[in-house]
Amino acid sequence: MLSLGAFAFAAPGMLALLLVLPVIYWLLRLIPPLPRLVRFPAIRLLIGLEPSEQTPMKMPWWLLLLRLLLATALILAVARPLLNPQTELPGKGPLLLVVDDGWSSAPGWTTRIAHAERLIQRAERAGRLVALVGTAPAPLDAPAVRKGALRPDEMRTILRAFRPKPWPTDRAVAANEIDQLRLDPSAYVVWLSDGLDDDGSAKLTERLQKFDGLQVVLPDASSTPLLLMPPAAEGRDLKVTALRPIADGPRKTAIQASDDQGRVVARIELDFAASATKGEGVLPAPPELRNRMSRLDIEAQGGAGSAVLLDERNRRRPVAILGERASATGQPLLQEVYFLERALDPYVSLTIGDRETVLTRSTAVLLIPDGASPSATDRDEIAKWIERGGIAVRFAGPNLAAGGDTLVPTPLRLGDRALGGVMSWGQPSALAEFPTNSPFLGIPVPKDVRIQQQVLAEPTPDLADKTWARLADGTPLVTAEKRGQGYLVLIHTTANTGWSNMALSGLFVDMLQRLVTLSRGVAGDGINKALKPWRTLDGFGRLGAPPSGAQMLPADAEQTFKPRPPTPPGFYGDENAQVAFNIGGHVATPKPLVLPGSVATDRLSEGGETDLARWCLLAAAILLLLDLLLSLWLRGLMPRAVRIGRAAPAALLLGFAAFATAPDTHAQPQRAAAPAPDKPGPAPLSEEQALKGSLDVRLAYIVTGDKDVDDISKAGLEGLSEILRNRTSVEPGDPVGLDLEKDEPRLYPLIYWPITSTQPNLTPRASAALDRYLRTGGILFVDTRDQQMSFDRPVGGNPDLKRLLSGIETPPLIVMPHDHVLTKSFYLLSDMPGRWVGGKLWIESGGGRVNDGVTTLIIGANDYAGAWATDQRGRGLNPVTPGGETQREMSFRVGVNLVMHALTGNYKDDQVHIQDIMQRLRR
Known part of the structure; x- marks a missing residue:
C-alpha cells in the first residue's frame, strides 16, 4: 500500500498504467473524429466543381482532454484509492x-x-x-x-x-x-x-x-448497553429502573410504554446521576392506561435488554369487596374490609359495595368476607358469575362455621377448630410449604404466621387436588374448585386478626395478588407449570414467532432461570393467557469488562478509511456518457434533439406564465379582473423559481418557523426522493421549502405541511395561495404528527389544525376507505404507518373537486417525515415504533404511493376499459 498522508492506494502497482497516457494521447491525436453528416439534396449545384484535396480534421483539444481524464479515472479506480487509510494489520497469520x-x-x-x-x-x-x-x-x-x-x-x-x-x-x-x-x-x-x-x-x-x-475494541459512551428491569408497583403507578455498567457521567434516556398494537401510550424521562449506575423514574399509570400497556422500551437503543414485556401481573385488575367500607368510628382494625382494602388498594382498581353494585361492573375478582355472608339469591347470582369466568374468594368466620352455606369449593364440617375448643390443638399452627398445584407456589412462607382458628373440610377423594395451602399438621387452609371458566376459592380463616395473624403479614398481600392474577389464568395456568413459547424476542427486541425447537419454560423460571437458546425471552403460554419472561431480572447486573494492563484497547467509532474506487468508476461512467453525447453532436446526429432542448425551457416558462396570469375559471368575472381584498393575488413568479419548479419534479414542504421541524421535513423529503429515484421512474430534484408569502405553490405536485403549536396563523395572502393550489389540482398532505387522528372530525378535533386551516376552503373529509387508490397507486398497502402507527388517514369526500376525482387534501397524524428522514448513509434519523426498520420501509411505501397518486391520478382505479382489455386477452 502506497501512503500519501490522508490518501493512499491499496494497489499502487496499477498506477504504472499512467505511463500509457502519452500513448493514448498520441493515438487520439492520430485518429480524427468521424466526418460530420450533412444533408444536402441539391446535387445539381455540385456539377462542374473540381474536388479539392481533403485532409482529416484534428480532434478538438477539449475532447482530447475529456478522453484523457476518462482514462485517468479508470486507472485510479483499479489502483483502489483510499481516504484516511488505516495501517496494515500486525503479524502475518490469519x-x-x-x-x-x-x-x-x-x-x-x-x-x-x-x-x-x-x-x-x-x-x-x-x-x-x-x-x-x-x-x-x-x-x-x-x-x-x-x-x-x-x-x-x-x-x-x-x-x-x-x-x-x-x-x-x-x-x-x-x-x-x-x-x-x-x-x-x-x-x-x-x-x-x-x-x-x-x-x-x-x-x-x-x-x-x-x-x-x-x-x-470497546463501545463508545453512546453504545454502552442499558438493562431495563421489570417495573415495580409504586402505589398506583409503576416504578421503572434501568442499569448501566459504569457511572461515566450524567446521562438521560427515555422510557416509553406501548400497547399490543405498538401505539405509545406513556413516556417518561429517566436520568442517571453522574456517579450512579442505576436510573429510576415513576411512570404515571392510571388503571385504564396501565391495563393497555404490553411492553416498555428504552428509546433509541433497541435490543432485547432494553425491552420489558408486561403481562397480567403488571396490570391493575378490577377487584370488588362484598360489604360496606370500613368505618373509622367502629374499630376499623377489627373489620375485615379494612384489611382487604389495605392489602389490595395500591395494586388493583378496588370497588366496595353490595352484590348488585359489584357484579354489574366489569369485575375480575370478588372478595367475600365472612361478615358479608351472601343470601341464597346472592349465592345463585355469584355462582352464575363464576361460571362466566369470575374469581370468587371467600373467607371463613363464625357465619360460615354455622353451616348451611353451599357456596364453598368443598364440603365443610359443622363448627370450627380453635384453641381450647372441642377440636383443638395444643398451640397455634404454622403453615406448610405450598403444594405444586398451588398458585401460591414460590411465595416464601414466614415462620411467624400462626393460625389459631379455622373451619375444617370434610375428607373427600379430591380434597388433595383442591387444596392450595395447608397447615403444618396437613389440614387445608385454602381450598379451590374450578367452576365453568372461573374459580371458587375458600380461605379457611378470617380476613382480619380474629382467627390468625396472617392478615398482618406480607404473605396475606402476596396470596391476594396471586389470586388477582388468577383472574386471567396467568397464575393458575402459568407461573407454576411449564409453558410453551408463544411469542419470543430477537436480538433487536422485536417480538415474533418462536424459533423452531424452542422448549417449555419451566415452572421455577422466575427464580433462577436465565434466557438461553432453547428458552429465549418473550411470552410463554397461549393466546388466552401469557407469562412474560424478560432479560431484566434474569441476567447478572451489568459490570464493566476488566482487562489485563498488557492488552491493547481501542474505541468503537464510525470513522475509518473510505474506498474511493467506486467514485472513480462513477466519474469514468459520467465522462464516458458525456463523450458519447459529444461524439453524436460532432457528427451532426443530434440537431433535432439540440433544438428541442434549447426550446423546452422557454416553452415551459411561457406556459407557466400564462397559467399564473390566467383568470380562475371558478371565480366570478369581476374577481378575475381584480382580486377581492380578502383573497390577495399571487406573489410575482420569479424566473429562478419558475425554472426550479418546472424543469424538475420536486417535492415541497411548508416552512413552519420551527428549525427542528423544518430540518426533519427537509430530510424526510430528501429520503423519500432517494427512494423514488431508486425504485420508480420518477427522478425528483432536491425538495423545496415554501414560504407561502413569497413562493408560488402551484409549481409542485405534492406539498407536505407539518402542524406545530407554535406556527403562526396564515396570512390572507398565504391562505389564498393554498386555496388556489387546492382548487387547481394540487395535493396538500397535512401531518399533525400527534398520532391522535382517531376522532370523527379531524379538523375540529385538533385546535392547531383548525386554527391554521381557518382561512382555507376545506372540503368535507372522510376516513380513507381500505380500497382507495392511495392503497394501490404503486404498492399494495393495508395500513398507512409513519413514525407511529394507529392514526387514521383522512381524505376528501365525494371523489374530489378537480383532477378527475383525485383528492386534493390528505390529513394524517403518524409523523411521516420523521420516518422518511435519513442521513447520508441512508440510515433513519429518528426511531420508528413499534415496528422498527420494517415499519420505516412501510412508511416509505406510503410516501411512494402518495407521490405516484399526485403524478398519475387515479388511473389504478379506472375500470372503464377492463371489458375491452379482457376481450383482447381472450383472443
Whole structure:
C-alpha cells in the first residue's frame, strides 16, 4: 500500500498504467473524429466543381482532454484509492474476529459490523485469511456455516448475516470453540467487545493472549448497553429502573410504554446521576392506561435488554369487596374490609359495595368476607358469575362455621377448630410449604404466621387436588374448585386478626395478588407449570414467532432461570393467557469488562478509511456518457434533439406564465379582473423559481418557523426522493421549502405541511395561495404528527389544525376507505404507518373537486417525515415504533404511493376499459 498522508492506494502497482497516457494521447491525436453528416439534396449545384484535396480534421483539444481524464479515472479506480487509510494489520497469520453478540451488543450493532468489515478489507489487501467467532450461543434454528479461517470474501458474506442474540454471552464456551478451530498461533486477534464482564471473560482473554497480537475494541459512551428491569408497583403507578455498567457521567434516556398494537401510550424521562449506575423514574399509570400497556422500551437503543414485556401481573385488575367500607368510628382494625382494602388498594382498581353494585361492573375478582355472608339469591347470582369466568374468594368466620352455606369449593364440617375448643390443638399452627398445584407456589412462607382458628373440610377423594395451602399438621387452609371458566376459592380463616395473624403479614398481600392474577389464568395456568413459547424476542427486541425447537419454560423460571437458546425471552403460554419472561431480572447486573494492563484497547467509532474506487468508476461512467453525447453532436446526429432542448425551457416558462396570469375559471368575472381584498393575488413568479419548479419534479414542504421541524421535513423529503429515484421512474430534484408569502405553490405536485403549536396563523395572502393550489389540482398532505387522528372530525378535533386551516376552503373529509387508490397507486398497502402507527388517514369526500376525482387534501397524524428522514448513509434519523426498520420501509411505501397518486391520478382505479382489455386477452 502506497501512503500519501490522508490518501493512499491499496494497489499502487496499477498506477504504472499512467505511463500509457502519452500513448493514448498520441493515438487520439492520430485518429480524427468521424466526418460530420450533412444533408444536402441539391446535387445539381455540385456539377462542374473540381474536388479539392481533403485532409482529416484534428480532434478538438477539449475532447482530447475529456478522453484523457476518462482514462485517468479508470486507472485510479483499479489502483483502489483510499481516504484516511488505516495501517496494515500486525503479524502475518490469519485475522481472528471475536464478536460479542449477546443481548448487550444490539446498541451500536451496525457500527460494530461496519468496523468488522473494515478489518476484513484490510486483511483482504494483505492476502490473509479471516476467522469469525461469536461469544453468544447460536440459536437453535441457525443455519450451518463454515468454521475456521476462510477467504475474506466468504467471511464478509457470513458477517453480513450475523445478528445479536437475545441472551447473554458465554465466553468460556467461546474460548473452547477457538481451541477447536486450531488456528495458526501467529494469528492477530481483534475482539469487538460489548464492554460487559461475565464469568468466562478471564478465560477468553487468557486464550486470546496466546496468539501473536490482541486488540480489544470497546463501545463508545453512546453504545454502552442499558438493562431495563421489570417495573415495580409504586402505589398506583409503576416504578421503572434501568442499569448501566459504569457511572461515566450524567446521562438521560427515555422510557416509553406501548400497547399490543405498538401505539405509545406513556413516556417518561429517566436520568442517571453522574456517579450512579442505576436510573429510576415513576411512570404515571392510571388503571385504564396501565391495563393497555404490553411492553416498555428504552428509546433509541433497541435490543432485547432494553425491552420489558408486561403481562397480567403488571396490570391493575378490577377487584370488588362484598360489604360496606370500613368505618373509622367502629374499630376499623377489627373489620375485615379494612384489611382487604389495605392489602389490595395500591395494586388493583378496588370497588366496595353490595352484590348488585359489584357484579354489574366489569369485575375480575370478588372478595367475600365472612361478615358479608351472601343470601341464597346472592349465592345463585355469584355462582352464575363464576361460571362466566369470575374469581370468587371467600373467607371463613363464625357465619360460615354455622353451616348451611353451599357456596364453598368443598364440603365443610359443622363448627370450627380453635384453641381450647372441642377440636383443638395444643398451640397455634404454622403453615406448610405450598403444594405444586398451588398458585401460591414460590411465595416464601414466614415462620411467624400462626393460625389459631379455622373451619375444617370434610375428607373427600379430591380434597388433595383442591387444596392450595395447608397447615403444618396437613389440614387445608385454602381450598379451590374450578367452576365453568372461573374459580371458587375458600380461605379457611378470617380476613382480619380474629382467627390468625396472617392478615398482618406480607404473605396475606402476596396470596391476594396471586389470586388477582388468577383472574386471567396467568397464575393458575402459568407461573407454576411449564409453558410453551408463544411469542419470543430477537436480538433487536422485536417480538415474533418462536424459533423452531424452542422448549417449555419451566415452572421455577422466575427464580433462577436465565434466557438461553432453547428458552429465549418473550411470552410463554397461549393466546388466552401469557407469562412474560424478560432479560431484566434474569441476567447478572451489568459490570464493566476488566482487562489485563498488557492488552491493547481501542474505541468503537464510525470513522475509518473510505474506498474511493467506486467514485472513480462513477466519474469514468459520467465522462464516458458525456463523450458519447459529444461524439453524436460532432457528427451532426443530434440537431433535432439540440433544438428541442434549447426550446423546452422557454416553452415551459411561457406556459407557466400564462397559467399564473390566467383568470380562475371558478371565480366570478369581476374577481378575475381584480382580486377581492380578502383573497390577495399571487406573489410575482420569479424566473429562478419558475425554472426550479418546472424543469424538475420536486417535492415541497411548508416552512413552519420551527428549525427542528423544518430540518426533519427537509430530510424526510430528501429520503423519500432517494427512494423514488431508486425504485420508480420518477427522478425528483432536491425538495423545496415554501414560504407561502413569497413562493408560488402551484409549481409542485405534492406539498407536505407539518402542524406545530407554535406556527403562526396564515396570512390572507398565504391562505389564498393554498386555496388556489387546492382548487387547481394540487395535493396538500397535512401531518399533525400527534398520532391522535382517531376522532370523527379531524379538523375540529385538533385546535392547531383548525386554527391554521381557518382561512382555507376545506372540503368535507372522510376516513380513507381500505380500497382507495392511495392503497394501490404503486404498492399494495393495508395500513398507512409513519413514525407511529394507529392514526387514521383522512381524505376528501365525494371523489374530489378537480383532477378527475383525485383528492386534493390528505390529513394524517403518524409523523411521516420523521420516518422518511435519513442521513447520508441512508440510515433513519429518528426511531420508528413499534415496528422498527420494517415499519420505516412501510412508511416509505406510503410516501411512494402518495407521490405516484399526485403524478398519475387515479388511473389504478379506472375500470372503464377492463371489458375491452379482457376481450383482447381472450383472443
